[in-house]
Amino acid sequence: VLKESIRHFASRAGFDIDGLGPALIEMLVDRGIVKNYADLFRLRKEELASLPRMGEKSADNLVAAIERSKKVPFNRFIYALGIRHVGAFAARALAANFSSIESLIAAAQKRCVPPQTELGVLTESDKPAPGGPRPVEGTSDMFEAIDGIGAIVGASVAQYFCLPSNVNVIEDLLDAGVEIIYPEKKIAPDEALLGKRFVLTGTLKSMRRDEVKAKIESLGGRVTSSVTGQTDYVVVGESPGSKLDKARRLGVSILDEAEFLELIKSRK
Structure with missing residues (x-):
């Protein structure tokens, strides 16, 4: 092995x-x-x-x-760790959505709790040392919201970083002189939307979905596929789906077409 x-x-x-x-x-x-x-x-x-x-x-x-x-791009560093289900594509997606290895670990470990008698998604051979964390099932929204990362990959990433021995592997690499090269973040024309997460549901009359996505990204925002607690705005068109209901439950800001157009107009 x-x-x-x-x-x-x-x-x-x-x-x-x-x-x-x-x-x-x-x-x-x-x-x-x-x-x-x-x-x-x-x-x-x-x-x-x-x-x-x-x-x-x-x-x-x-x-x-x-x-x-020793100087390695962030996405290749993630890939090299050999996390189950994380191929080159998923590694690039993770690298594009986390600012550092520390932030990736922190996000994954939010899904950990102290180990219980039932091992859940961990196999016996993966059982953490006493006092170590284990993944929580059913809390993968944070990773699922990233394009290219689904429930299976999200659970696998959490399982990996919930094991203290794997975090130690990364610390050992950094101590050995490995330097992770993080991608430069593009400066958006308007910082008010920089890093904001949008979810689209329904059909807009004035713009196609690909045009909406391109516009949001040009202003520094990001379009994700799932509504989570980290979503900033849900843009609602005609015939919205279940994402609207979830946004209401989570208290996420909801914009109708007119409000969305006003938002992006003020940021031109």
């Missing part, structure tokens, strides 16, 4: 460590040189050069590749 995890971690979509192939990974793990991800960033040229079929030049090249890989 460790060998497969490290292959995933070092892959092109992950840390992209050039020269760290399956045979070398197997050798490093079998000899006890690499016991976790962070150990990769502590490899020394001398110990690599002493391995069969390596040599000094190959060791130099690998150490240089590992050093380069």
Whole structure:
């Protein structure tokens, strides 16, 4: 399992460590040189050069590749962790919606409670240490609201970060010199809508749905698919669906077509 995890971690979509192939990974793990991800960033040229079929030049090249890989884009860092159900697409979606690894962990851990007798979504092998948290079922709205992240992925992300050992993995990587490169946030023309979350329901007479979405995004807002406690506005057109009822229950601001047009008009 460790060998497969490290292959995933070092892959092109992950840390992209050039020269760290399956045979070398197997050798490093079998000899006890690499016991976790962070150990990769502590490899020394001398110990690599002493391995069969390596040599000094190959060791130099690998150490240089590992050093380069320490600076990794946020989405590739998330992907490299090997969270179940989180492929490259979901990793990009998470990276686009959280400002840092710390904020992602904090959001996931809001779904954790102290462990109970019933393990819920955790298997026995995943059981946290005494006092550690476990995921709460049925509270995935925060992640489901992100385009590309559904209930299954949201639950998997929460399960991962509810295990203290996995949070320790990230801390170890940062201690080993890994630097996460976060995407630059675009400056919106009007900060009043910057970061605001909109949900659309029903049909507007004056604009197509794709036009509404484009307009909101041009003003710094974001259109999500589900109404949650974090939704700022629900825009209501003709024949709205159940999202309107949910917005009322949650106390989310509701805009009819005229109010929405006035809002975006004042932000031009």
